[in-house]
Amino acid sequence: MTDQIVATPLSDRLRDILVDVEPRLPEGQARQAVRAGLARLADPKLRIAVGGRLNAGKSTLVNALLGSQLAPTDATECTLLAAWFRYHHRNQVEVHFRDGTSTVIPAAPGGGVPARVPFDQHTVTHLTVWAPVEGVDHDFILIDTPGRDAVSGLDDYSMEAIRQADGLIFVMHDPGEVELRALEEFRGAVASARLSADNVIGVLSRIDTISDHLAPAEQRAEASKIAARAAARLRGLIGTILPVANRVAQAAGCGHLTESHAATIAALARLDEPQRRRLLFDNTRFLTSPAGTVSEAARADLLAMLGRYGVTEAIAAVDNGARGATAIRTALLSASGLIDLQELIRQRFLLRADALRVDSVLAGLRRVTGDAPIDSTLRGLADAINVLRRDPALRVAELAEVARAYAAGHLELTDRLAADLHDLLTGATPAQRLGRDAAATDDELRAEADRRIGRWQTFEFDLPRRSRRLARIVIELLNEVWFRLD
Ligand SMILES: Nc1nc2c(ncn2[C@@H]2O[C@H](COP(=O)(O)OP(=O)(O)OP(=O)(O)O)[C@@H](O)[C@H]2O)c(=O)[nH]1
Numbered sequence: 001m002t003d004q005i006v007a008t009p010l011s012d013r014l015r016d017i018l019v020d021v022e023p024r025l026p027e028g029q030a031r032q033a034v035r036a037g038l039a040r041l042a043d044p045k046l047r048i049a050v051g052g053r054l055n056a057g058k059s060t061l062v063n064a065l066l067g068s069q070l071a072p073t074d075a076t077e078c079t080l081l082a083a084w085f086r087y088h089h090r091n092q093v094e095v096h097f098r099d100g101t102s103t104v105i106p107a108a109p110g111g112g113v114p115a116r117v118p119f120d121q122h123t124v125t126h127l128t129v130w131a132p133v134e135g136v137d138h139d140f141i142l143i144d145t146p147g148r149d150a151v152s153g154l155d156d157y158s159m160e161a162i163r164q165a166d167g168l169i170f171v172m173h174d175p176g177e178v179e180l181r182a183l184e185e186f187r188g189a190v191a192s193a194r195l196s197a198d199n200v201i202g203v204l205s206r207i208d209t210i211s212d213h214l215a216p217a218e219q220r221a222e223a224s225k226i227a228a229r230a231a232a233r234l235r236g237l238i239g240t241i242l243p244v245a246n247r248v249a250q251a252a253g254c255g256h257l258t259e260s261h262a263a264t265i266a267a268l269a270r271l272d273e274p275q276r277r278r279l280l281f282d283n284t285r286f287l288t289s290p291a292g293t294v295s296e297a298a299r300a301d302l303l304a305m306l307g308r309y310g311v312t313e314a315i316a317a318v319d320n321g322a323r324g325a326t327a328i329r330t331a332l333l334s335a336s337g338l339i340d341l342q343e344l345i346r347q348r349f350l351l352r353a354d355a356l357r358v359d360s361v362l363a364g365l366r367r368v369t370g371d372a373p374i375d376s377t378l379r380g381l382a383d384a385i386n387v388l389r390r391d392p393a394l395r396v397a398e399l400a401e402v403a404r405a406y407a408a409g410h411l412e413l414t415d416r417l418a419a420d421l422h423d424l425l426t427g428a429t430p431a432q433r434l435g436r437d438a439a440a441t442d443d444e445l446r447a448e449a450d451r452r453i454g455r456w457q458t459f460e461f462d463l464p465r466r467s468r469r470l471a472r473i474v475i476e477l478l479n480e481v482w483f484r485l486d
């Protein structure tokens with residue numbers, strides 16, 4: 001299997017194809033699309049957009065991932081323009097206009113998106129925020145997008161930003177009926193944007209707000225159930241949905257939590273059990289109950305930053321031996337779900353960067369090569385693309401990893417699971433990938449995909465944590481097969 005994976009990056013091969021075709025095309029839509037593809041390939045960074053409905057907590061999550069508070073967050077509609085975060089040793093903001101020009105304006109004090117961008121926002125496509133953020137831009141560009149149901153009519157703009165991305169983190173705050181319906185609608189809207197479980201990660205955000213009376217561990221358990229239900233409903237559109245406590249992740253990730261906060265948390269941890277319980281019962285009691293030497297102002301400060309959920313987690317971290325701000329921040333980052341999300345981003349996006357970038361360029365080209373082009377140059381381009389598309393690296397590279405773990409004895413599979421894996425690895429058609437013959441109807445194939453997904457989900461549940469990712473790779477490919485059935 002692994003022998004089939006070609007060493008030359010797919011993006012290099014696609015670039016060669018496009019460089020060859022471009023001068024032979026007449027000026028027009030097709031040539032422009034090829035040029036756009038070449039421009040995209042010239043930028044080696046993977047683009048990951050963060051999208052979702054208004055107020056879902058997107059910008060808060062972006063800051064947590066950046067490790068720096070550069071995206072403005074607010075309870076009212078806040079993000080009006082898509083912002084691309086990239087590395088530069090100096091803070092500055094570049095405004096990109098619809099006519100293709102751009103201009104540099106000063107960043108907000110401390111860096112990041114200024115409160116006001118002094119241009120008619122309808123003339124602007126997006127901002128590039130240059131900032132000395134380590135991590136993100138070395139690996140990928142993070143794009144914060146405006147809320148989807150923004151009343152200002154910017155919906156199209158956020159879709160435009162999402163369309164330019166190679167992967168999407170879809171943030172949902174409350175996947176109840178309304179939000180799920182909005183997502184179903186979103187599914188229709190993004191069909192052209194090539195989004196599917198293959199390149200969309202879900203985040204269930206603001207999990208501290210699920211209930212006022214649950215302890216953090218119970219909130220997380222509840223959040224996991226909600227996320228699993230939403231994932232089942234959104235099968236095919238979103239691969240995995242991870243619960244994340246965004247605000248806690250932001251406070252810990254952006255270094256807001258200082259040594260002085262750590263001292264307050266340590267003092268709270270030293271209170272006796274009844275005092276602690278009273279204090280953490282609700283926000284009012286947190287601010288007013290006796291708390292030894294900890295001032296009300298210090299408590300208010302902590303509460304504003306972490307919420308009761310985060311404060312409870314921080315105290316638990318001290319109970320578990322965390323000493324000082326750095327140790328508490330590390331514990332909070334892990335408890336918030338951000339570390340799991342970063343790992344998922346690495347697995348689902350970064351390790352597949354080449355294939356994802358090529359895939360998104362191909363999506364842009366499909367518009368000009370889609371319907372059996374008459375022009376012979378375009379026909380040649382379509383044929384070359386088809387050859388590239390069949391490259392197993394575009395689809396099966398990661399499945400090979402599962403196969404390798406299985407072959408090496410790191411992953412034990414029953415005969416049935418091994419057969420499922422084999423079918424996925426070797427099948428050329430959806431039916432073959434599900435171990436069925438060509439006569440099977442789509443309904444039968446869907447039912448078969450469901451059975452296999454269920455089997456792998458049960459299997460995943462029983463696996464040690466470090467191996468679950470392998471089961472998830474299989475589940476997501478099965479989801480993809482399911483999704484691509486007519
Ligand atoms: N309690 C709680 N509040 C949060 C959390 N994450 C974000 N918020 C709050 O929710 C509000 C919206 O957060 P943003 O990050 O600005 O949301 P957004 O999706 O970027 O909003 P738009 O850009 O306007 O669409 C802000 O007041 C945040 O402080 C969280 O994990 N817990």
Ligand SMILES: [Mg+2]
Binds near residue numbers: 060079144
């Ligand atoms: Mg925002």
